[in-house]
Amino acid sequence: MDFIVKGTLEAVKALYDAELKESDINLQETRKEFEGETTIVTFPLTRISKKSPEQTGNEIGAYLLENLPQVSAFNVIKGFLNISLSSAYLLDLFRKTILSPEFGDLPSNGKKVMIEYSSPNTNKPLHLGHVRNNLLGFSVSEIMAASGYEVIKANLVNDRGIHICKSMLAWQKFGNGETPESTGLKGDKLVGNYYVKFDQEYKKQIDELKAAGQNEDEAKKNAELIKEAQLMLRKWEAGDEEVINLWKTMNSWVYAGFDVTYKSLGVEFDQYYYESDTYLLGKDIIDEGLEKNVFFKKEDNSVWIDLTADGLDEKLVLRGDGTSVYITQDLGTAQLKYDNFQMDESIYVVGNEQDYHFKVLFLILDKLGKSWAKGLYHLSYGMVDLPSGKMKSREGTVVDADDLIQEMVDTARQRTEELGKVDGFSEEEKTALYRMIGLGALKYFLLKVEPKKRLLFDPNESIDFQGHTGPFIQYTHARICSVLMRADVAAPAFDGIADLSVVQRELILAISKYPAVVTAAAAEFSPALIANYAFDIAKLYNKFYHEEPILKEENADLRQIRLALSSATASVLKRSMKLLGIDVPQRM
Incomplete structure (x- = not known):
């Protein structure tokens, strides 16, 4: 205005x-x-x-x-x-702006942004927490692209470390050579089973040592399994051929499994980074920081940074024996990413348990004089809980992403059939619709809440055709399509419209805000703004639909303006939901 x-x-x-x-x-x-x-x-x-x-x-x-x-x-x-x-102004806004083929298309801002999300470990399948991460990262990527950015979607895969060795060792000891092909299991699930198996056997050994007189800490250190896993990690880092080959084999199983889940979720990546390639990076940056007196050495030769003046603490950046810690690797990977793409902004989509880590990482890079450090941002998000409680992957109590997707599709099938919304559909059309509704419900429920908030995900609540849900918006889109398919839509004769009703005025103004909402969502990295905007539009259209006849309207000018409003609403709903990674049906 x-x-x-x-x-x-x-x-x-x-x-x-x-x-x-x-x-x-x-x-x-x-x-x-x-x-x-x-x-x-x-x-x-x-x-x-x-x-x-x-x-x-x-x-x-x-x-x-x-x-x-x-x-x-x-x-x-x-x-x-x-x-x-005035009605004249609003009609002009509708005719010249909203009905323009370019409406909602924002120009390039000449900026490049990398959005890193997913970042899975290759010792277990993706779970509900990963689902929120992936959906959030993908949606923010789509929103920023729509607002004018060139976007690089990146995935840093955690494919090395003691946790990976635990799965490898358990498979070696207890696997009897089984493979995804021999078991019929997805590779990520097979490997995840052995991560759980390691923990079960490790606990048995700890209990035995405690029964023999050792305390908890001693038993954890002295258990044979953990010693073997640590030895395997040292062999991996030394390039032992047998260990490396096993690592490559089991990782290939996991990647094949991940790809299936990513495809189911509808997410994708432009660039992959692997911790096995990046874990040694950062040592040059440590040397650079020592030269600039940003870092200092202690007597044991370990390298630190003092951040007490910034309200933090002293932070270890390199061990005394010259080996990396997480921050070392992340410093190097941040430099590598910038060297690769020279982006203006770099966004890390990582849970809020890593808030402190990223605060330290960004501060160190800024103190090192990295010009691009000001463009780094941690998109911190809250954990997802279920009515049954918190998840623990090492105990095998997580909600598997594939199982969750299937549950959503099954629930969508049940609800849709109960309401009789698939009469006249072929089996193939029904299957596609159930998947669209189930995934729409899942994605919308997880994205309508501001990222920083912890949320309780209830699958049953998420599939409601009348509530604040994805299926409600999908049904509204299908309703509009049904109206338009039964009408002879023509360009409205605006000269024949002298005034607008209250709900028409509200709808025109609401639709006109779409570009501003996209811009705001990109600035705040918040799909929730888009999700709630789409819900408001859907609610408003249903009010309009019930208050004003469309197909039964006898005045041709009034009928065409209402049809045009319906078409514009469908278009903005489809575009908004696409930014959330959600498809909308033509009929249901």
């Missing part, structure tokens, strides 16, 4: 001979209980007018009504000046 802001500045100049900036004008959406579409808060302007908020509002409102053709009326409630927009 730039014209309202500019008109208000002109009013203040004309009425009170004062100069203000655009940022001085507080514009809000008019509250539902009052007439109007946009509201000017007049309290801050009383210092200039030297009059009451009400009188100030009436004077500015009268000026706008007289000087702005877009304004049709105003009312003042205490310190709030509510502005009603």
